[in-house]
Amino acid sequence: MSVLTLGQVRIHPGSATQEAALQEATDILVAAGAVTPGYVDAMRQREQTVSTFMGNGLAIPHGTNDAKDTILASALSVVRYDGGVDWAGDEANFVIGIAGVGDEHLEILSRIAILFSEEDDVARLTAAQTPDELYALLSEVNEG
Template identity: 60%
Template sequence: MAVLEPSQIRISGTARSKEEAIREAADILIAAGAVEAGYLDYMLQREETVSTYMGNLLAIPHGTNEGKDTILGSALSFVRYDEALDWGGEEVRFVVGIAGKDGGHMDILTKIAIVFSDDDDVAKLLAATDADEILEILGDVNE
């Protein structure tokens, strides 16, 4: 199964705060059957400990190690925001929630980081008009 399906992509997120954005990311992972509802608490705990802001308008919230039992399968959620969210003083327009089963999150994180290290790809993600276009830009995450 692919870690990112079109149903797990939101072109226009509704959250207006970091906490709401983490909840929005978790809700998509829950709906995809990748995590139990309790995973959200572990995502919020992680954020309290260390910011998941990665640079280039991207945050990657994910759960703590203690929450790994609430992960049912590896998956991503991808949410783009029309207006930047305040992420601990940084501007975020993309929130990519990650659930990695059996340590699989590091490989996924690396693939996401490579895309977001390219300013042209970030510009394409900002301009994308549908989930399929975003999936195409993120390409390698499902391989």
């Protein structure tokens, strides 16, 4: 299951608002053919009920279960904001948008959680200089 391509990985030197980060995550997923533009509304609804900030500088925005009709394929978007994003009071540096068909998002979530559970791995992801390098470190999310 290939959910991530190089074109879905970006690095920004500055910061962004949470709203801008949600929109960018959606735009990447739309460009990948994974969701319709309305998916951003489902992401916003999810954040209103529960923050998707996971710790270790990681936020994993994804839509509510009601949004299944806006999901066309399983995919990820990965954006690193070196200036950080204020995520409802926490600082996120990695915003990983997730679209999953059926229950596939659960498997994808677990792979991302494992990648970000080790501080050494997070340090490597943070140190990657280019989207190519970052993608190479993240590419194991495609295995399985």
